[in-house]
Every structure is written in C-alpha cells, then in structure tokens.
Amino acid sequence: MTNLLDVENLRVTFPTRSGTFEAVRGISFSLGRERLGIVGESGSGKSMTGRAILKLIRKPGIVTADRMRMGDTNLLTASEREMRRIRGRHASMIMQDPKFSLNPVMTVGSQITEALLTHEKTSRAEARKRAVGMLDAVAIRNPERVMGLYPHEVSGGMGQRIMIAMMLIPNPEILIADEPTSALDVSVQLQVLEIMDKLVTDRGMGLIFISHDLNLVSNFCDRILIMYAGRIVEVCQAGKLHEAKHPYTIGLLNSVPDLEHPRPRLDALQRDPAWREAPSVSALT
Amino acid sequence: MLTVAVTLLGLLFVTFMIGRVMPIDPVLAVIGERATQAQYDEVFLELGLDKPLITQFAIYVNDVLHGDFGTSIRTGKLVSEDIGRVFPATLELATLGTLIGVFLGVPLGVLAAVYRGRWIDQVARFVGLIGYSMPIFWLGLMGLLIFYGILGWVAGPGRLGVFYQGLVPERSGLLLLDSLLAGDWTVFKDAFSHIILPASLLGYYSLAYISRMTRSFMLEQLNSEYITTARVKGLSEWTVIWRHAFRNIRIQLITVIALAYANLLEGSVLTEIIFAWPGIGQYITTSLLSNDMNSVLGGTVVIGTIFVALNIFSDLLYRFFDPRAK
Ligand SMILES: Nc1ncnc2c1ncn2[C@@H]1O[C@H](COP(=O)(O)OP(=O)(O)OP(=O)(O)O)[C@@H](O)[C@H]1O
Ligand SMILES: [Mg+2]
Numbered sequence: 322m323t324n325l326l327d328v329e330n331l332r333v334t335f336p337t338r339s340g341t342f343e344a345v346r347g348i349s350f351s352l353g354r355e356r357l358g359i360v361g362e363s364g365s366g367k368s369m370t371g372r373a374i375l376k377l378i379r380k381p382g383i384v385t386a387d388r389m390r391m392g393d394t395n396l397l398t399a400s401e402r403e404m405r406r407i408r409g410r411h412a413s414m415i416m417q418d419p420k421f422s423l424n425p426v427m428t429v430g431s432q433i434t435e436a437l438l439t440h441e442k443t444s445r446a447e448a449r450k451r452a453v454g455m456l457d458a459v460a461i462r463n464p465e466r467v468m469g470l471y472p473h474e475v476s477g478g479m480g481q482r483i484m485i486a487m488m489l490i491p492n493p494e495i496l497i498a499d500e501p502t503s504a505l506d507v508s509v510q511l512q513v514l515e516i517m518d519k520l521v522t523d524r525g526m527g528l529i530f531i532s533h534d535l536n537l538v539s540n541f542c543d544r545i546l547i548m549y550a551g552r553i554v555e556v557c558q559a560g561k562l563h564e565a566k567h568p569y570t571i572g573l574l575n576s577v578p579d580l581e582h583p584r585p586r587l588d589a590l591q592r593d594p595a596w597r598e599a600p601s602v603s604a605l606t
Numbered sequence: 607m608l609t610v611a612v613t614l615l616g617l618l619f620v621t622f623m624i625g626r627v628m629p630i631d632p633v634l635a636v637i638g639e640r641a642t643q644a645q646y647d648e649v650f651l652e653l654g655l656d657k658p659l660i661t662q663f664a665i666y667v668n669d670v671l672h673g674d675f676g677t678s679i680r681t682g683k684l685v686s687e688d689i690g691r692v693f694p695a696t697l698e699l700a701t702l703g704t705l706i707g708v709f710l711g712v713p714l715g716v717l718a719a720v721y722r723g724r725w726i727d728q729v730a731r732f733v734g735l736i737g738y739s740m741p742i743f744w745l746g747l748m749g750l751l752i753f754y755g756i757l758g759w760v761a762g763p764g765r766l767g768v769f770y771q772g773l774v775p776e777r778s779g780l781l782l783l784d785s786l787l788a789g790d791w792t793v794f795k796d797a798f799s800h801i802i803l804p805a806s807l808l809g810y811y812s813l814a815y816i817s818r819m820t821r822s823f824m825l826e827q828l829n830s831e832y833i834t835t836a837r838v839k840g841l842s843e844w845t846v847i848w849r850h851a852f853r854n855i856r857i858q859l860i861t862v863i864a865l866a867y868a869n870l871l872e873g874s875v876l877t878e879i880i881f882a883w884p885g886i887g888q889y890i891t892t893s894l895l896s897n898d899m900n901s902v903l904g905g906t907v908v909i910g911t912i913f914v915a916l917n918i919f920s921d922l923l924y925r926f927f928d929p930r931a932k
Contacts, residue, residue, distance in 0.1 A: 377837055379829075401843075409840030416838065421831040426853050426929055436839045471929040488838070 419480030675904030694779025707812025715820025737814025
C-alpha cells in the first residue's frame with residue numbers, strides 16, 4: 322500500500338535578528354491510512370510541521386525538504402494554484418486555537434459551507450444541509466441555531482468541534498489535527514475523540530494527531546512521533562510505548578497527568594543538552 | 607445620547623464665551639459707531655446684556671436650538687440663511703473629495719498590505735509622503751497653474767462659470783445634483799469641471815490618510831490565525847483578502863472615513879480660499895476678518911454639530927457591522 326504522505330528532511334527556518342531560527346530541523350516521516358500521533362512540549366515544532374505540509378508557513382519563514390510528496394503530487398514543486406486544490410479537498414488541518422482561528426465577523430454556518438462550496442459544485446441549500454449534518458455528527462446540540470451564531474457566541478469546546486466539522490466536511494484524505502481537543506473537558510474530549518476516530522476509520526483517512534498529551538495519544542493513535550526541539554527523538558508503536566528508550570519519552574510517560582489538568586507537567590522534566598544535537602530519528606515507512 | 611448632549615452644550619458654551627470675551631462690543635456691532643447713547647441703551651437691553659451671564663447663556667442656547675444665530679453685520683442677512691446658502695457648496699466639495707479618497711485609497715491600502723514591500727507598496731508610501739509633507743495651498747496653486755493655466759483641462763476658480771449661474775432651479779444646493787435633476791448637461795459639465803480640481807486635491811489628502819490606515823489595518827488582519835484557516839480550506843487569495851480580511855477592517859474603516867469626511871467638511875478653508883469656493887470655510891474666514899462674530903460663531907456651531915453627527919453615524923454603522931457589538 323502506498324503512503325498518503327512522505328516527507329524527508331523537512332526544515333522550517335525563520336530569519337531572526339540574531340541569525341536564523343530553525344523551528345523544524347530535518348525530520349522525516351510518512352503517513353499511511355493510520356493515526357499518527359505527534360507529541361512534544363510547547364515550541365517543539367509540531368504546528369510548524371503541520372503547516373509546512375500544506376505549504377502555509379508565512380513569510381519570512383522558509384520550508385525546505387529533500388522530498389515532500391502527497392499522493393502523486395510533489396509538494397515541493399507544486400504551484401500555489403495546485404496547493405489550493407489540495408488544501409481542504411485532499412489535506413486539511415484543524416487549527417490549534419479556535420478562538421483565533423475562526424473569522425470573528427462571519428457566521429459559523431457561512432464558514433463551514435464555504436469550506437464545502439470551494440471544492441464542490443453543490444447548491445447553497447444542499448451545502449447548508451450537509452453542514453448541519455456535520456455539526457450534528459460532532460455532537461453539537463441544536464445545530465440549526467449554531468449555524469447562525471458568530472464565533473464569539475460559542476464556547477471554546479464548541480469552537481473546536483465547529484473547526485473539526487469545517488475541516489472534515491470536504492472529506493479530505495489527510496487530516497492534520499492540531500490539539501483538537503485541548504479546550505474540551507475530559508468527558509467531551511473523549512466524546513469528540515470517538516467521533517473523530519469513527520470519521521477517520523469510516524472514511525479511510527490518514528490522521529496526524531498533534532498533542533502535548535502522550536497518554537491521550539497513546540490510547541488514540543497507532544504510531545507516535547516524539548518531537549523535541551524541532552527533531553524527532555523517538556518513534557513508537559502505540560502499543561509498545563513501554564519499550565520506549567529515549568529519556569525524554571520516558572519523562573513524558575512518567576509525568577502522569579491528573580484528570581483536572583490533562584496536560585503533562587513538563588517543567589519538572591530534566592533535559593539533557595545532548596538531546597538537542599542528536600540526529601533526528603526517521604519515521605519513514 | 608447624554609454624552610452627545612453634553613458635547614454640544616460644551617461647544618455652545620465655548621462659542622458663547624468667545625462671543626463675550628472678544629473685544630468687540632456686540633451693541634456697537636449692531637448699531638454702528640455713530641449711534642446715540644439712547645439707541646445704545648435700547649439695544650443693550652434688547653440683547654439681554656443686562657441679565658446675568660447664565661441667563662444670557664440660556665437665551666443663547668434656546669436661540670441656537672431654534673436655528674437662530676442672529677444677523678450677520680456683513681451681509682445683513684440672518685446667519686442661518688447665509689449658512690444655508692454656503693454650506694451646500696462645502697458639502698458638495700467634501701463629499702466628492704471623500705468619495706475620491708475612499709474609492710482610490712481603500713484599494714490602494716489593501717494592495718499595499720497584500721503586496722507589502724513590493725512596488726505598489728512603495729507607490730502607496732510615496733503618495734502618503736507627499737500627502738503629509740506638501741502644504742495644501744502649494745499643491746492647489748500648482749494644480750491650478752498646470753491643469754487650468756497651462757493645460758486648460760479644467761475650469762478655474764469658483765463654482766460655476768458666469769454664463770451658467772442660476773440656470774437650474776435650486777433644490778439641494780448641490781450643483782451637480784441639481785443640474786442632474788434638471789437634466790441640464792451643460793451646467794453639469796461646467797460645474798463638474800469647476801469642482802473636479804479642488805475635489806481631487808482634497809481627495810488626495812483623504813486618499814493619503816485612508817490608504818495608510820487601510821494598509822495597517824489589513825496587515826494586522828492578514829497576520830491573524832483565521833486567515834491561515836481560510837487558506838487551509840483552499841480558498842482563493844481574492845476570497846481570503848476580501849471576504850475574510852477586508853470584512854474585519856470594515857468597522858475600523860468606517861471610523862477612519864467618517865473622520866476624513868469630517869476633516870474635509872471643517873478643514874477645507876485653505877482650499878476654498880485658493881479656489882474661490884463659496885463654502886462655509888470661506889464664509890467663516892471672511893466674517894472673522896470683518897469682525898462679524900455672529901456669523902463666525904454660527905458657522906462654528908454648525909461645523910461642530912456636523913462633527914458630532916458624523917460620530918454618531920459612524921457609531922451606528924459600527925454596531926451594524928460588528929456582530930460583537932450587539
Ligand atoms: N514567525 C516566526 N518567527 C520566528 N519563530 C517562530 C515563528 N513562528 C513560530 N516560531 C517558533 O517556532 C517554534 C515552533 O513553533 P510551533 O508552533 O510549531 O510549536 P508547537 O510545538 O506547535 O508548540 P505548542 O504546543 O505551543 O503549539 C517555536 O519556538 C516558535 O517560537
Ligand atoms: Mg502548536
């Protein structure tokens with residue numbers, strides 16, 4: 322079976338006043354029809370990896386790679402026009418912070434239907450019907466009413482589910498989910514994860530699931546990349562996490578999250594400067 | 607609503623006080639230097655100058671509320687009549703100027719933000735620089751010299767050529783509108799050829815301001831996360847810019863445009879003088895030079911009121927366009 326995505330030696334660089342800053346420092350991985358988790362502390366380059374795949378790193382950021390292929394498309398040489406056809410339709414991304422990631426002056430409904438109408442020739446009425454259905458699928462009560470709301474009128478958890486609905490509606494093959502459940506409380510979190518899991522399995526998508534929370538990811542994903550300072554320090558099958566060798570991974574595992582605050586407390590974690598310089602582990606399959 | 611009332615009352619208080627502290631005797635202004643003492647006393651009482659200041663102020667406010675600003679000693683007519691005559695000229699000029707500023711300045715600002723650092727951004731910056739550093743009378747005189755004197759593309763100073771005066775019935779006082787309503791194309795053309803140069807000049811200054819503000823508003827929006835979300839959906843750049851980013855600056859733009867408009871309504875004095883434009887700026891200036899305080903204060907009150915009214919209007923639009931303000 323061919324992979325949905327292959328990335329080799331991906332780098333994301335930002336010029337700064339004091340030289341250049343590498344947010345992602347040469348990582349390689351591939352994605353099949355699987356659930357791939359990316360875990361790492363804040364600033365380790367998870368979101369930048371997701372954006373680089375869609376070629377949405379803003380200037381003056383620079384993306385380089387030896388290879389970056391999605392299906393039959395070479396992303397490295399793809400024009401902006403080709404990228405627009407890919408974005409949304411073939412690969413989509415649930416953005417990290419719904420509070421800032423939804424347009425404040427457009428209704429929820431128009432933002433969701435827009436995602437569909439960009440890629441499919443359907444009538445507005447039909448698009449609306451499907452948007453309502455999608456909101457229903459992500460367990461939003463009274464979806465008809467929510468369609469007419471503005472982002473400031475919905476809660477953070479609802480915003481995340483709206484985001485999920487919006488990105489799933491054009492039925493992409495690859496879904497990058499950047500902390501899709503971080504604003505949800507634990508019960509809703511599980512519910513939303515279940516919904517995503519079902520949608521991903523039913524539609525045969527490849528999912529990249531970005532999170533801080535190693536325990537959450539280990540329950541939900543098939544394979545896990547551990548990122549540290551822009552590199553992959555370890556790759557694990559979710560079931561074999563107990564075999565993890567890297568001290569950083571072990572540290573993440575041991576920092577057991579309490580249920581009220583599902584984020585692991587990483588501050589107490591000891592870090593070895595050598596981790597930063599160790600070569601990136603390949604997660605190509 | 608209360609703040610509006612207070613603002614207006616404050617404005618009236620200021621104009622009232624100016625009228626009292628000016629070293630111009632309001633009685634002499636009415637009766638002239640050679641009147642007898644008896645006549646003087648009579649007018650003194652008639653004007654209520656024997657009453658306490660607070661009563662005088664109340665009378666003043668009451669008069670103003672009834673549209674009574676007294677009589678102009680220069681024209682001998684009611685100040686309100688004078689203003690009714692000159693104000694449409696200013697309104698027409700400022701409106702056309704603002705339209706030019708908006709329709710050129712907004713797209714220019716948007717393009718400058720989208721193509722930041724590229725040539726169009728440089729052009730916008732250059733336009734802004736000239737708009738900020740060139741005195742308006744210099745640009746005005748150069749404009750007259752080149753487009754009227756040398757090229758002859760436009761008409762000279764004034765609102766209308768002598769042959770066209772009084773040809774169309776006055777309805778709104780706006781010559782362009784009145785001539786259109788009357789269907790008189792020759793008058794329209796002449797009025798247009800008179801107004802286009804001063805309006806472009808004012809429009810240019812508006813454009814410089816509006817494009818600079820639009821650019822910075824747009825830059826802020828284009829850097830927000832929801833713009834990346836829009837791109838993730840695969841939207842075209844046009845849609846991202848206009849449907850997503852621009853929608854978010856409409857609210858701020860309304861305020862900027864209202865301010866630019868108010869600026870042209872009250873601040874086009876120099877332009878009106880250079881182009882012999884019979885508007886309210888020129889009216890106030892001429893009145894001031896002939897110690898005609900009733901006209902000066904009346905004109906000031908009218909302009910202040912317009913300023914407040916524009917603020918209210920932009921506030922209302924704000925509420926209409928911003929879902930968060932409801
Ligand atoms: N425009 C930029 N210029 C310079 N550095 C940047 C820029 N954008 C992001 N970075 C840096 O890139 C690094 C990686 O950021 P990224 O958003 O990928 O982290 P993350 O792993 O997603 O963290 P979090 O868990 O907090 O979301 C961070 O250290 C950030 O400071
Ligand atoms: Mg992130």
